Amino acid sequence: MDVKTLAKEVKDYVIELRREFHMYPERSGEEFRTSKRVKEELDKLGIPYIAAGGTGVIATISGRKPGKTVALRADMDALEVQEKNDVPYRSKNEGLMHACGHDGHTAMLLGAAKVLSAMREELKGNVRLIFQPAEETANGAVKMIEDGAMEGVDSIFGIHLWSGLPIGKVSVEAGPRMAAVDVFDITVQGKGGHGSAPHEGVDAVVVASNMVMALQTVVSRELSPLEPVVVTVGKLVAGTRFNVLASEAKLEGTNRYFNPKIKDVLPAAIERIAKHVAAGFRAEAKVNYTFATSPVINDPECSRIAATAVKKILGEGGLMEYEKVMGGEDFAEYLKKAPGALALVGIGNEQKQTIYPHHHPNFNMDEDALEIGVALYAQYALEFLCNN
Template sequence: MTKKKIVIDLKEIIELRHYFHQHPELSNNEFNTTKKIKAVLTAWEVSILPTGLDTGILAEIKGKQTGSIIALRADIDALPVQEETSLAFKSLNSGIMHACGHDLHLTSLLGAIKYFKDNRDQIKGTIRFLFQPAEEAGGGAEQVIKKNVLKDVKAILGFHNNPNLPVGTIAVQSGPMMAGCYKFEITIKGQGSHGAKPEKGHDPIIAVTEIVGALQTIVSRNINPQDAVVISVTNINAGNVWNVIPSEAYLQGTVRLFDEKNAKLVRQRLFELTEGIAKAFGQSVEIGWSERALPINNDSNLTQAVINNLSSTVHKPLLSMAGEDFATYQKKIPGVFAFVGSNGAPDVADWHEPNFVGLDETLTTGVDYFIEGAKGLLAYLNEEMK
């Protein structure tokens, strides 16, 4: 049976979306964004909790009945991208753009707050609303965890808009949703020489080219073919003179996958292959490996509780190789993360592109997802407490 959609006036929320889109700020510099969110919540007489964070906001609404504590999360930062859309409300900050649609996320959360502020009688428990900084740069969720902002929270709910899905669409499932994101950096140290006398040195460019090819064998010869793993070398830098072999060469890249066991295997093989090749060419190597985002894996029971309470038709998602730090929360708190359709036009621009457009109509589904998802989580958790 199709559930009746919640109907709320989104005029103010759309206006706020336009404001935030016009005034984007980079990770850890969301000072005006934080100030504006705080002003809106203060005008709505919503309780704001201390966090100790430089940017970002945590708000809270307590229901008229006691029950579990849950959190709804939206990210608030933008990207260092020059906007190339024709939107009437395009970015006013040169070189900065909400090219990933976080303005849609944070205003959807504001819409949910507005609804729950006027309908506290529908809350059996407490809902905290987290406006998280620095998702794009990585580390924002970790900042929140370190400040113990989510103490006593039993479940967390979030979403990311998806321009490849039509407006009105929600895609979610238990288990994997988005890939873990890892960064590697490799510096090969050889010995430079004249380009006409390569035998006088140890050419790091040759070592780097061997490494690039060898890294691709990690997936083809070490990973189960049924597992999704990507290793991409994205930057190579060596030398700057046409007739001189340099003494160093550098490369960096990214690994994307859904299983943390595979992350350990890829890391191990990357080190082994790189160190072995460097040694074979009589050179030394420095390797850096950093975790930028863990794989997102939804809790099965909570996901079903959310799906059961959604009025929109729920679709099975296509897994995304993009990374998102929502999984940092899921290591501490069970959670549910979904995709909400934000465009769906043919040949639509994707995340991080300068002509990315997330439609205003996305907010209707985004707000509903937060409201209905929160009710579903609270109903399930409160039943479990009995």
């Protein structure tokens, strides 16, 4: 039987799993129930596995003939989002939600495991299945790699379900696809006092507010306008009550970019601006800067293989070009170890109201995409192992 037929046969199984995972979302690094269920399904299929990366799982399907090793990756963690969807499978864990599609990723990879197990006789080589924790905190991939996820791997392929793409469309272009992610926090130390006598203190709120605005000039005045870069302060906490000068303020933010050279520019610029703005207001600033993950850059040959797989599943019309996005993905860490590609699989459908952006409390997916994802995982593995 071919991949398309087998993917159709496991569709209901995958939808059921996805809904179960959706009902029981877990924080990054705490995917205990999800990991347990993955292992249970692998046991049913007779696929050997090991625990890795804390709550991650690495499984291997060995073909009947020797050959290369291809890795397929899915992430398992959820987000601190309160779900607003009124569906039978809505989250049962208060304040947690699968608002980014990882429930679908995990279910699809288990579906692909079923398909590839049934096609074991045709496999020339091995398929490594990587069920990864903690993608949202950008440290899960590194932990999986430390525990051997990429040992002996010749190529890796991942899927991200994407609400910006319509159902039935897949993007697998070569080159930059998702941005590097840096994280920073700044502590502003001022001097408290009474709100009626601001001259007697150093208002950390005023300092922090000016700092937020000044940081935007890194993009507008220090970097080429031809370079896509984002500097965002997403959190600012300061003050205790209306008539007290805040003695301290804390800012948290993120930087996004594609050009690796910018990695050398941003940390120094953020620190310089923070410290000098603070000094200008008689305050002090301390900066912590972390490189979370690198940009996702699809290998040209792996993108070609993925495009071939898409055409076999959906025909020529299944491919759709999609602009690179400033969102980050620690799938990039695997690409440092072996060539690979990340595919964006469309889940957008206005009629089914699956057009909300990722991380939105009403995020949902057209579950017809799950069958496509299963087939794409499996077809990529076959194309890489058997037709190259």
